[in-house]
Amino acid sequence: KAGVTQTPRYLIKTRGQQVTLSCSPISGHRSVSWYQQTPGQGLQFLFEYFSETQRNKGNFPGRFSGRQFSNSRSEMNVSTLELGDSALYLCASSETVNYGYTFGSGTRLTVV
Amino acid sequence: QKEVEQNSGPLSVPEGAIASLNCTYSDRGSQSFFWYRQYSGKSPELIMSIYSNGDKEDGRFTAQLNKASQYVSLLIRDSQPSDSATYLCGVPNAGGTSYGKLTFGQGTILTVHP
Numbered sequence: 001k002a003g004v005t006q007t008p009r010y011l012i013k014t015r016g017q018q019v020t021l022s023c024s025p026i027s028g029h030r031s032v033s034w035y036q037q038t039p040g041q042g043l044q045f046l047f048e049y050f051s052e053t054q055r056n057k058g059n060f061p062g063r064f065s066g067r068q069f070s071n072s073r074s075e076m077n078v079s080t081l082e083l084g085d086s087a088l089y090l091c092a093s094s095e096t097v098n099y100g101y102t103f104g105s106g107t108r109l110t111v112v
Numbered sequence: 113q114k115e116v117e118q119n120s121g122p123l124s125v126p127e128g129a130i131a132s133l134n135c136t137y138s139d140r141g142s143q144s145f146f147w148y149r150q151y152s153g154k155s156p157e158l159i160m161s162i163y164s165n166g167d168k169e170d171g172r173f174t175a176q177l178n179k180a181s182q183y184v185s186l187l188i189r190d191s192q193p194s195d196s197a198t199y200l201c202g203v204p205n206a207g208g209t210s211y212g213k214l215t216f217g218q219g220t221i222l223t224v225h226p
Contacts (some may be wrong), residue, residue, distance in 0.1 A: 006158035033212045042219060043156070043200065048212025090155055094212075098144045098163075098204060101214060103155040 002027065004104035006091050018079040020105045025072050025093030032074040033101060034066060037065045037088040046089075049074055081111045115139065116203050118217035126225055127226050131188040134215060135201030135217055138182065145177060145184045146214065148200040191224040198222070 005024040008098035013019050025032050034046040045058040066076040072093075078085055088108050094099035119134040137145075144163050146209040148156035162168045162175040162184065187193055198221050202214040 033214070043214075043216040045213045045215070050212065056213050058213070065121050088155075092214075100144070100146045100158045100161050100202075102158060103148075106155045 004091055004093050004102055006089075006104035006107050008107060010108050011018045011054075012112060013081050015081055015083060017081050018077060019081060019109060020075055021091075021094075021109075023057065023074045023091030023104060024077075025074070026090075026102060029093035029095055029102075030072050030104060031094045031096065031101075032068055033092045033094075034074070034076050035085050035090045035092065035103075036060070037090060037106075038086075043090070045074065050056055053057055078109075085109065085112045114216045116198075116201055118201050119137045120220075122221035122223060124166055124223045124224075124225060125191050127191060127193060127224055129191050129224075131191045131195065131224070133186040133188075133201075133220050133222065135184045135186075135203075136182055137184070137201075137203045137215075139203070140179075140182065140220040142203050144204055146202040146204075147173075147175060147184075148185075150198045150200060150219070152197070156213050162202050163197070170171075170181055188222075191222075193224050193226055197221050 002004040007022045031050045036044045048056040052068045063079045068074045088106045090106045092103045094101045125131045147160040150156045160175040162177045168175045172189045176185045198219040201217040202220045
């Protein structure tokens with residue numbers, strides 16, 4: 001079974017730009033969550049999608065958004081990038097949260 | 113009070129010893145608990161899940177859960193240098209939220225020295 005696939009692996013963007021990150025979950029997993037990981041804040045929940053619906057959202061500004069497609073693939077978008085958005089962005093998928101989440105390799109975003 | 117707290121590290125143990133990692137959580141309604149291992153520069157990997165009070169063993173790993181004390185731990189027996197990593201305790205629905213959110217502790221850095 002293929003794991004969670006995230007693309008791209010690395011990104012360098014300039015302040016003010018926007019970025020779109022992609023995630024393909026494990027086949028059969030309909031729940032996809034996104035997390036931001038930084039050395040100072042640790043792993044922070046961004047949002048979760050299930051069957052194309054956002055069911056939960058973390059405490060992040062509206063510049064962070066996402067969506068899920070009918071095939072469960074998900075994208076997250078960050079607009080008007082700030083230096084503080086530099087982080088490892090992780091996508092994770094699950095059949096249900098109570099089974100735990102499998103993480104992808106992440107996208108490391110650097111904002112300069 | 114943080115929703116999920118882990119014992120402060122870093123934790124250093126000699127090869128062959130038992131490493132003990134601890135985690136407390138605030139939401140008494142939490143029903144499942146996960147331990148993730150994260151190597152430097154890599155993403156978190158699920159290594160243990162536990163749902164019922166008591167112990168759950170998987171190879172050299174034992175997870176212990178005490179819901180009355182709101183405490184979950186991970187024991188690593190016969191620690192190896194390859195166990196050196198950051199260990200994250202993750203709890204779904206912690207803090208009264210719902211759907212798809214795992215709340216993580218800050219992580220404990222474990223170093224196993226030869």
